[in-house]
Amino acid sequence: MMHRKVVLRVVSKFLIPPILVFALYVQFHGDFGPGGGFQAGVIFGAAFILYAILFGVETVKKVLPPWVTRLLLVVGVLTYGLCGVAGLLLGGNYLDYNVLAHDPLHGQHYGILIVEAGVGITVAAAMITIFNVFAGQTGED
Amino acid sequence: MLIMGVMAIAIARIRDLFAVSMLSGIFSLTAAAAYVVLDAVDVAFTEAAVGAGISTVLMLGTLALTTRQEKVTGGKSKGTAAFFVVAVTGAVLIYGTFDMPRYGDPIAPIHHHVAPRYLEKSFGEVGMPNVVTSVLASYRSFDTLGEVFVIFTAATGVLAILGRAGRRRREDEIADETVTARSDDASPDKDKETAS
Amino acid sequence: MSAIYLFFLSLPFAPMLEPHLPALQVVVPLLAAPVCVLLRDAKLSWLWALIVTWISFAIALVLLGKTLSTGLIIYEMGNWPAPWGIEYRIDAANAVVLVIVTAIAAVTLPYAKASVEREVPRPRIYLFYLMYMLCMTGLLGITTTADAFNLFVFLEISSLSSYVLISLGQSRRALTASYRYLIMGTLGATFYIIGVGMMYMMTGSLNMADLATLLPAVDHTRTVLAAFAFVVVGLGLKVAMFPLHTWLPNAYAFAPSAVTVFLASTATKVAIYALLRLVFTVFGGTALFDTTGINLMLIILGIVGMFAGAFVAIFQNDVKRMLAFSSVSQVGYMVLGMGMATAAGVAGSIVHLFNHAVMKGVAFMAVGAMFYVIGSVKLNDLAGIGKRMPVTTAVFLVSGLSLIGTPLTVGFISKWQLVVAALDAGWWYIAAGILLSSLLAIAYVWRVVEVAYLKAPPEGSTGRTEAPLSMLVPMIVLAAATVWYGIDGNTTLDIATHAANALMQSVAGGRP
Amino acid sequence: MQGIVDAFAPLYAMWQSFEAFMAGPGSPGLLGYWIVVVLMMTGFYIVIAHDNLVKKIVGLNVFQVSVFLFYILMAKVSGGTAPILADGIEKYANPLPHVLILTAIVVGVATTALGLALVVRIRNAYDTIEDDEIQAVEEEEDT
Amino acid sequence: MTPAEATAAAAAAGDLMILAILIPVIGAFAVLALGRWENARDAASLVTAICLFYVVTQFYPIVAAGGRPDVVLLDMVPGLPIRLTLEPLGMIFAGIASFLWILTTLYAIGYMRGHHEENQTRFFFFFAIAIASAIGVAMAGNMLTLFVFYEVLSVSTFPLVAHHGSEEAKRSGRVYLGILLSTSIGFLLFGMIWTWEIAGTLDFVPGGILEPEMLQGSMTAILLALYAFGIGKAALMPFHRWLPAAMVAPTPVSALLHAVAVVKAGVFSVLKVVVYIFGIDLVAVAQGTDFLLYVAAFTILAASLVAMRQNNLKLRLAYSTVSQLSYIVLGAMLANEMAATGSAMHIAMHAFAKITLFFCAGAIIVFAHKTDISDMKGLGRKMPVTFFCFFLASMSLIGLPPFGGMWSKWYLSLGAADADKMIFGAVLMLSSLLNIAYLMPVVLYGFFGKPETKADDGHHDADDKDGHGDDHHHAPPSHPLLRHLSFGRAGVADASVMCLLPIVLTSTGCILLFFYADKLRNFISPVFGG
Structure with missing residues (x-):
């Protein structure tokens, strides 16, 4: 049904992997430059959305079935939350990263890394979920 | 920013919702540009990705599902009252x-109380x-935790509102949701009512 | 069963976790909520929500006990000291609200099971409980936090989840109600952050206690004045303070019964608390109190709301909507108590917070049970309901009497405290207003009573058909609380006085 | 990231001249805020005056974005740079509002998503997304 | 009993007061539980009534000897507990209410069965609750407690008033509850909280808790007015409308509640407020309180005039009650020992007289199906006992010897003289004349009127022809016992024994009160004299 958009499809096929890489870059570069879990998640999600726009939602669902996105949604949120709990169990307050490693600075680093990962996963999963739901509404009128 | 002003007014005036959605995307993009010049690169990045990207996509998705044209209504009185409220605010x-x-004043209190420590x-x-x-x-990671939960709520909320369950294609959903076998007491009529 | 086992397993850790209770109060339900998505089963997620809410309730009770005995509890998130990090501060005032929220949540859940199964499509039920827990968590977060911006974040969690909860109602009007609430609620939240932004601008801090010490120095500026206005209007929207209440009646009327019970008893209460906290703790030390005439404004809005809400309620034919308008009226009492700006008045507000949560919870539960059984809560369809559902109707009657403010019900205690406060401050006409408005309550409550008891049931109705026990028991428990705390108002008033004192600490010149 | 910043160079130049005007003698230095207020109010007006449900949400977006702009404006320090620590730079913009706005943006998109989802459902249930028409239908139902 | 012994006994009797209130409550639930078995249920009612009366009599020697049983329950609001205290005024009220409850129960059983009322279980349930709250009012130890029971009384009597569920009953129920709740919440509660604000206590203290220096200007008058009008049960005009409205209720309700328990709770409260909250000295000297006297006087006369115009017997009696209640208010407001004594005595005198009248009215309704006085011509010959008792009670109400009513009027008049306000003495005289004017016609019609066989009483002519009220299609006593005991044989067709016994007893009471009035006076004198 999208035969005439061959160019678009080919271009995007080439584009999507770099976008994903870029997303990962943004994810882990957040400590130094602008970026972080949230932006990365959005970009990551955007890649899939782009894919879905061009190749159809069903194709995306084959790659990333709904239960996976749902699972990721929860995993992301819980990663963040449980990282805080870890701080709590290790003798600090909730979300205290200093206690995560022997050196507080390292602890902070780990903490932020984990937390950002959680944010990234959640946001990407959320974006994909929301889009999928909207896209799955077709045929109503 | 003046550009944004023009765009905002354009959004208010234009009745074609497609154009409005695109304009709102551009509005966000311009805002992102403004954030950059205001030294808020992170925010700009996010605004560009979210405001210009995701929101616009969602809006267009909604329009595809609903209608493109805003109806012209004669609600003069409403407009006047709204204008009054807006004017007062x-x-x-x-x-x-x-x-x-x-603007940009380095001795403003915000630059001297909490921020310096950061x-x-x-x-x-x-x-x-x-x-x-x-x-x-780190410092305000609890806020961010909340934020993550907000987006989580939104995603699951959209699932709850629009999710396939209970909609027209409910049957397929039931097929793959083996765990949640329908019980007999919830009458199907009522479900239909919700769906329609 | 495994949950119970886990509970006992975790008991040895209890002392270790004890200092972290303020965080756990919010974190436990927050992290427990997503698990529902994994469970994906109506019964399991219900059970899970039940366990979690009861644990939260237990934590809230412990916290209340601790604050009453030792005073303020401060908890620093991530060990960052206050103005830099986010801080939780629990004093008598928010401990009370925590108990209200968790108690109502805990009592509503058993009730919710049957009613939700009937009103919400089964595949969505697990999402329902997810949203329910998130909503509760959001409310708890608003209550515990001592950071003005963090409040906004949790406000949004609770708001977003309540929009979803409302939209799950059966009627299509639930959708529009939810949408309107979404628009109004977002406007309110945005107003609130404009206000917070202005405060931050003038002080450089977001911490409430910090703001309270910094604001008096800049309280002559127009910026702070505008900030005050925006914060009050923004939260006023959430409070459903007259005339910003327009979203409330439909949202309550068309939401699923269990949601109405929960939201009516908690959401506006928490908003009231937030308003109290900001107006008294944050702005209390400033001169704004006297210069803006805010208290007079609140008093006027409170009184107008009291009368207008009750008056409109009289003409409603849908009992749920009637009760929703009655909520608008009852919010007026709380706003009025706030407007008195005295410890007694605020205590009246807080005690009414509790009392109204209990009695409105009962009322909506009873109405929900009627809806469960006969599928409608239009006044005409309730003819003879007193015979068909005697227990439910009796329970409704108790809450109705409480709404009127007859003695031996909690409504009387609230009214008493508010009238005493008004007379204390020398405003006898306000006292008279409070009493007169309860006369309007007689009118709308009695409309239902007459229909329920004095009209014959319609032809073909089949004898007695009570709601299932799982709905009756929570109802009766809350009704018993309505009566018990109506007789023993001492306990609640005592705690409310503590709470009011905690809130009013920074109020200028040590107002009486 | 510098690339992105550079891409906005012409705009930046415009902005600098604008800034010079605002900070210059005889200017109250508040012009930026005033423009933001106008933007906010435009958004606010769209929300309350328009009947189209999608448009309301667009208005809400405009309103919120303007509020974000307001926060970012206040974070600016003349002559400062983005708050990414580097040697030799003394003046940074205030990072806190940036953080807050990051959070707020997320909240904004979350609200938008929910709102739009509701609009889709409303459209299916009422066959219209004009508020006044829906109200007319509901009033009919009430009587 | 010596005062010391009395004090000791009083201390022990505290818990007994709780029991006194609990008995009817327990009884109520017993009635509910036994609802399916008519006889057992009615027996439960009766047993409860007897138990209650027995318990109440236990207090008499203690109170008479100066003991004041007192018990403090939990605080309802800080510093303000639910408190029960018994003093002579309360003792009288409790005694009357509990004694008459026995008779009324007896009567009600006959009436309700004879009249084929529906929802009898509900009826007896709420009746018992109402009595419990009346006893609570009598024993209230502070204003708050009194208010609580007062409100419970209002609410619990609503189902009795709206018993029939017809449009008329609903409308009347609305008026009833509307006025009672409005006045009590709007005025009484307000006045009460205000008093609490001023005096810091609401306990009933001999001599009053309000001191003249606490009240400036017209405060006393305003407060007193809040109380007087707030206690809507005292039926001061213009808040009297609920009482005639309440007449749609079954007659036992009108008899006990709207001639004794409810209305007496009202005037009793007024009396208590005047004596224990203000203190009669304060009321006597306060400025601006006179207008309440005029309101009371106006109510006495106006209600009597209205009563004359009523053709419905129960309505006529209701307006008569309105008028009589204002005697008591008047006496309280005159604020001297004589007048207050008269007031207190009138509570008892009027109770016995009025309940008799209502019993008779009820008997006429059940056994002759007559509600209108104009239809009762010659009925006295058919129901001689009923009409004779009606006559006796009327005499007492008018205030003629040898009936109790004489004494209360006597003291009230003395009180008016003491207060140098003889105009109110004149009012009392005039009202006695009016009493004759509206009560005597009933008796005269009954004994000397010529029964009209056809004419104006439409659907009731069947009754008059066969003369057997209890054989008629909608009124045969369902219970075999009643059938045996009623005189449904010859020309005399009086009410059943179940109904007549109470009537005879109460009317005898009217006479006995004349002879024992002195005892009554001595019993209450410590309240006013010190």
Whole structure:
């Protein structure tokens, strides 16, 4: 049904992997430059959305079935939350990263890394979920 | 910013919702540009991705599902009343600006109470050059936790509102949801009512 | 069963976790909520929500006990000291609200099971409980936090989840109600952050206690004045303070019964608390109190709301909507108590917070049970309901009497405290207003009573058909609380006085 | 990231001249805020005056974005740079509002998503997304 | 009993007061539980009534000897507990209410069965609750407690008033509850909280808790007015409308509640407020309180005039009650020992007289199906006992010897003289004349009127022809016992024994009160004299 958009499809096929890489870059570069879990998640999600726009939602669902996105949604949120709990169990307050490693600075680093990962996963999963739901509404009128 | 002003008014006037959605995307993009010049790169990045990207996609998706054209209505009185409310609110805001610290003023209180610690000590305390990340993920990480839950709520909320369950294609959903076998007591009529 | 086992397993850790209770109060339900998505089963997620809410309730009770005995509890998130990090501060005032929220949540859940199964499509039920827990968590977060911006974040969690909860109602009007609430609620939240932004601008801090010490120095500025206005209007929207209440009646009327019970008893209460906290703790030390005439404004709005809400309620034919308008009226009492700006008045507000949560919970539960059984809560369809559902109707009657403010019900205690406060401050006409408005309550409550008891049941109705026990028991428990705390108002008033004192600490010049 | 910043160079130049005007003698230095207020109010007006449900949400977006702009404006320090620590730079913009706005943006998109989802459902249930028409239908139902 | 012994006994009797209130409550639930078995249920009612009366009599020697049983329950609001205290005024009220409850129960059983009322279980349930709250009012130890029971009384009597569920009953129920709740919440509660604000206590203290220096200007008058009008049960005009409205209720309700328990709770409260909250000295000297006297006087006369115009017997009696209640208010407001004594005595005198009248009215309704006085011509010959008792009670109400009513009027008049306000003495005289004017016609019609066989009483002519009220299609006593005991044989067709016994007893009471009035006076004198 999208035969005439061959160019678009080919271009995007080439584009999507770099976008994903870029997303990962943004994810882990957040400590130094602008970026972080949230932006990365959005970009990551955007890649899939782009894919879905061009190749159809069903194709995306084959790659990333709904239960996976749902699972990721929860995993992301819980990663963040449980990282805080870890701080709590290790003798600090909730979300205290200093206690995560022997050196507080390292602890902070780990903490932020984990937390950002959680944010990234959640946001990407959320974006994909929301889009999928909207896209799955077709045929109503 | 003047561009944004023009666009905002255009959004208010234009009735073609497709154009409005695109304009709102561009509006966000311009805002992102403004954030960059205001030294808020992180925010700009996010605004560009979210405001210009995701929101616009969602809007267009909604329009595809609903309608493109806003109806022309003669609600003059409503407009007047709304204008009055807006005028009063705006007046209060403008009134409030008079005692604000001047734009970019380095001696404004916000630059002297909480923020300095972030700028001066965060590298020693958190070890990140990007202060925004330090504050976001460490000093105020609880806010961010909340934020993550907000987006989580939105995603699951959209699932609950629009999810396939209970909609026209409910049957397929039931097919793959083996766990949640329908019980007999919830009458199918009622479900249909919800769906329609 | 495994949950119970886990509970006992975790008991040895209890002392270790004890200092972290303020965080756990919010974190436990927050992290427990997503698990529902994994469970994906109506029964399991219900059970899970039940366990979690009861644990939260237990934590809230412990916290209340601790604050009453030792005073303020401060908890620093991530060990960052206050103005830099986010801080939780629990004093008598928010401990009370925590108990209200968790108690109502805990009592509503058993009730919810049957009613939700009937009103919400089964595949969505697990999402329902997810949203329910998130909503509760959001409310708890608003209550515990001592950071003005963090409040906004949790406000949004609770708001977003309540929009979803409302939209799950059966009627299509639930959708529009939810949408309107979404628009109004977002406007309110945005107003609130404009206000917070202005405060931050003038002080450089977001911490409430910090703001309270910094604001008096700049309280002459127009910016702070505008900030005050925006914060009050923004939260006023959430409070459903007259005339910002327009979203409330439909949202309550068309939401699923269990949601109405929960939201009516908690959401506006928490908003009231937030308003109290900001107006008294944050702005209390400033001169704004006297210069803006805010208290007079609140008093006027409170009184107008009291009368207008009750008056409109009289003409409603849908009992749920009637009760929703009655909520608008009852919010007026709380706003009025706030407007008195005295410890007694605020205590009246807080005690009414509790009392109204209990009695409105009962009322909506009873109405929900009627809806469960006969599928409608239009006044005409309730003819003879007193015979068909005697227990439910009796329970409704108790809450109705409480709404009127007859003695031996909690409504009387609230009214008493508010009238005493008004007379204390020398405003006898306000006292008279409070009493007169309860006369309007007689009118709308009695409309239902007459229909329920004095009209014959319609032809073909089949004898007695009570709601299932799982709905009756929570109802009766809350009704018993309505009566018990109506007789023993001492306990609640005592705690409310503590709470009011905690809130009013920074109020200028040590107002009486 | 510098690339992105550079891409906005012409705009930046415009902005600098604008800034010079605002900070210059005889200017109250508040012009930026005033423009923001106008933007906010435009958004606010769209929300309350328009009947189209999608448009309301667009208005809400405009309103919120303007509020974000307001926060970012206040974070600016003349002559400062983005709050990414680097040697030799003394003046940074205030990072806190940036953090807050990051959070707020997320909240904004979450609200938008929910709102739009509701709009889709409303459209299916009422066959219209004009508020006044829906109200007319509901009033009919009430009587 | 010596005062010392009395004090000791009083201390022990505290818990007994709780029991006194609990008995009817327990009884109520017993009635509910036994609802399916008519006889057992009615027996439960009766047993409860007897138990209650027995318990109440236990207090008499203690109170008479100066003991004041007192018990403090939990605080309802800080510093303000639910408190029960018994003093002579309360003792009288409790005694009357509990004694008459026995008779009324007896009567009600006959009436309800004879009249084929529906929802009898509900009826007896709420009746018992109402009595419990009346006893609570009598024993209230502070204003708050009194208010609580007062409100419970209002609410619990609503189902009795709206018993029939017809449009008329609903409308009347609305008026009834509307006025009672409005006045009590709007005025009484307000006055009460205000008093609490001023005096810091609401306990009933001999001599009053309000001191003249606490009240400036017209405060006393305003407060007193809040109380007087707030206690809507005292039926001061213009808040009297609920009482005639309440007449749609079954007659036992009108008899006990709207001639004794409810209305007496009202005037009793007024009396208590005047004596224990203000203190009669304060009321006597306060400025601006006179207008309440005029309101009371106006109510006495106006209600009597209205009563004359009523053709419905129960309505006529209701307006008569309105008028009589204002005697008591008047006496309280005159604020001297004589007048207050008269008031207190009138509570007892009027109770016995009025309940008799209502019993008779009820008997006429059940056994002759007559509600209108104009239809009762010659009925006295058919129901001689009923009409004779009606006559006796009327005499007492008018205030003629040898009936109790004489004494209360006597003291009230003395009180008016003491207060140098003889105009109110004149009012009392005039009202006695009016009493004759509206009560005597009933008796005269009954004994000397010529029964009209056809004419104006439409659907009731069947009754008059066969003369057997209890054989008629909608009124045969369902219970075999009643059938045996009623005189449904010859020309005399009086009410059943179940109904007549109470009537005879109460009317005898009217006479006995004449002879024992002195005892009554001595019993209450410590309240006013010190």
